């Protein structure tokens with residue numbers, strides 16, 4: 095069995111590339127080691143669709159970010175039924191002596207093509223962002239920034255790619271790659287061998303290892319950890335914009351982030367670490383995040399926190415690594431996709447397709463390409479009339495499973511039908527278990543629905559894939 | 571919009587006692603909404619004995635205690651019970667929306683009693699750092715798994731916090747052959763009933779570490795261990811006192827929080843620390859004609875007192891409806 099392109103990794107990068115390539119007459123295979131897409135870096139981030147500011151004007155990530163932001167606003171959000179909210183961002187200063195730095199960010203942003211940038215004073219802030227603390231003196235207003243649910247972004251891209259003919263194999267970890275010259279590659283994954291002319295490496299934290307397997311040990315990935323803390327939905331309106339301080343050398347600083355599901359979030363930290371699997375949070379991280387957020391909004395307190403997590407940015411130097419590896423014809427690395435990778439992904443995908451074309455892959459448009467994906471129904475996002483209509487269509491939308499986030503049995507079923515295989519997968523798609531009780535009430539009910547839909551014994555239901563089984567034994 | 575005399579949200583012991591008392595006090599029309607498919611609330615999963623010593627002068631299990639009320643409620647034609655009916659919205663004018671399979675319904679009530687019970691405090695609320703593997707459960711969820719579903723969550727467990735649910739689950743898990751390696755409590759004494767410390771831990775040889783805290787949960791996919799450290803009287807870690815306990819399960823039993831989101835939505839005053847209604851008297855809220863009882867009003871140790879006080883709530887609602895007192 096042979097494919098035109100194998101993509102390693104079903105994070106936002108691999109998903110966006112798969113969807114872009116699915117516009118053309120190509121046989122595409124996506125290999126993912128985890129139980130579901132979006133279980134790597136792409137599940138643990140801030141969910142910001144950045145405007146493009148805070149990047150050097152000459153950087154690749156800078157212009158890919160600006161273009162990714164445009165694609166989101168003008169095309170993808172509508173086409174894929176995404177809940178993108180263009181809330182805008184503020185970069186605040188605590189000292190008017192720092193105004194030249196804001197001016198500089200503005201100038202650099204404008205050079206990249208970011209529109210509508212404006213320096214605003216305290217009076218403007220009092221009116222438009224009333225909960226800012228007294229230390230904040232002025233800000234740069236960036237209207238094109240917005241927010242999105244990062245995993246639902248990945249799922250939408252993957253579903254649409256699969257609808258357009260791409261093939262996805264989860265629990266398929268690539269363990270060896272054999273380079274076969276003109277014939278391309280033999281890729282060993284999940285105990286099978288897959289062949290393709292082109293290999294796109296979008297393996298996130300492990301992209302250095304995949305590239306080395308294919309004979310191009312040309313870069314190294316260092317994880318940079320970021321801890322994030324989610325606040326109760328009751329604090330939804332604490333901020334109207336995403337609020338940033340001035341950036342540091344390694345990060346954009348500790349932010350107050352609006353999320354598209356309502357809960358505000360504070361974070362992330364940024365510390366280089368050695369272990370690519372270390373997703374632990376720490377007392378120190380919490381203290382750092384709280385201090386950073388409270389400096390901008392003193393009314394935020396530790397008691398507001400309802401959840402927390404850490405993510406690892408895959409860093410290789412200062413910029414993305416997106417290139418054809420000439421000594422290994424057909425190998426395209428899309429690696430070191432640090433922040434703003436979520437935003438840039440759609441533009442990265444266009445760039446990757448272009449690189450493939452330049453290296454001989456014929457891109458013939460498929461007339462039957464379907465760009466639209468209907469938005470899945472979520473009770474928590476819709477008005478009562480719409481809820482009524484849904485329940486009229488299917489009574490099971492009135493059968494509430496998750497009381498904190500208002501998720502029905504039918505939404506859980508829909509999620510499983512669309513590919514959820516784990517409790518986390520159901521949570522990411524529906525928000526069931528994502529609220530204040532953390533699944534205290536709904537976990538057993540969701541497990542039973544999954545059992546029914548998947549035809550599995552309950553002992554095989556996992557939190558996030560093999561090894562994370564939820565219960566050890568079932569008694570009569 | 572249809573109007574009912576009294577709507578009670580929640581069919582646990584509190585809601586049932588309130589409904590029966592309101593009827594006895596002359597309310598003709600009671601609608602009792604319960605999101606689950608059974609009445610009884612949390613009692614259904616409490617299969618251990620220890621209920622009713624005061625109210626019935628008999629030692630019953632949770633379901634036995636609940637059943638005595640379920641019979642009375644079902645036998646009363648003035649109480650309409652709606653199961654699988656989940657109240658999603660309440661306004662200060664007592665307009666209530668609820669979802670059930672097949673419909674979103676709206677009703678207005680002349681009086682409302684909220685008897686929605688508690689949820690458990692979570693690991694996240696006490697900010698235990700570390701990783702987020704499978705095998706970390708609120709103790710009440712583990713209780714539901716074992717007692718209702720027959721699912722054994724793990725083989726080696728550590729219980730974090732010595733609340734009653736944690737103590738009862740320590741025994742329950744031990745009875746199911748799970749090795750309960752420790753109960754870790756940051757305070758000097760247990761939050762639970764003395765009888766539970768004796769009957770659930772001492773009788774089963776389960777070690778209880780007072781003045782210790784779990785400083786981290788470890789494990790990538792499934793819990794592998796917890797880090798434990800001793801604390802001083804000011805709850806500060808004592809350097810060098812840390813140790814590790816290997817386990818595959820961590821049950822969190824660090825207290826309950828009243829579920830008052832409906833009340834909050836209606837605009838009533840809520841104490842942000844305890845999540846209880848702010849009012850002059852038990853069962854009252856800051857909105858006239860809206861009452862709260864049972865665990866939604868304040869966290870009770872014993873169901874007997876829930877029954878007693880919720881009966882008072884039913885009578886208060888009856889009085890309010892009769893237009894008698896400005897309650």
Ligand SMILES: Cc1cc2nc3c(=O)[nH]c(=O)nc-3n(C[C@H](O)[C@H](O)[C@H](O)COP(=O)(O)OP(=O)(O)OC[C@H]3O[C@@H](n4cnc5c(N)ncnc54)[C@H](O)[C@@H]3O)c2cc1C
Nearest residue numbers: 103105107134135136139140142268298320434435436437
């Ligand atoms: C804390 C934090 C906050 C962030 N905030 C933002 C933000 O607000 N906005 C923004 O634009 N960006 C943000 N980012 C950056 C963004 O999350 C990343 O750039 C992006 O998710 C990277 O996606 P990816 O697809 O390249 O990597 P991943 O999502 O990790 O995808 C790679 C996939 O490859 C799979 N894989 C690895 N090895 C193998 C193998 N051998 N075989 C098969 N599959 C394999 C992995 O399982 C994974 O699913 C943030 C990052 C962090 C950590």
Ligand SMILES: Cc1cc2nc3c(=O)[nH]c(=O)nc-3n(C[C@H](O)[C@H](O)[C@H](O)COP(=O)(O)OP(=O)(O)OC[C@H]3O[C@@H](n4cnc5c(N)ncnc54)[C@H](O)[C@@H]3O)c2cc1C
Nearest residue numbers: 580582583584605611612620656657686687864865872873
């Ligand atoms: C694990 C555990 C062990 C216990 N052990 C003992 C013991 O040994 N002895 C003892 O005396 N007491 C014990 N108790 C205490 C006692 O069980 C409780 O105090 C009592 O059950 C509280 O009753 P309630 O009706 O207020 O709440 P619950 O029993 O929690 O009932 C609340 C009901 O409201 C429903 N509800 C909530 N929200 C909505 C909504 N929006 N719409 C519709 N319905 C809704 C819920 O489904 C539930 O049925 C224990 C409690 C727990 C949790």
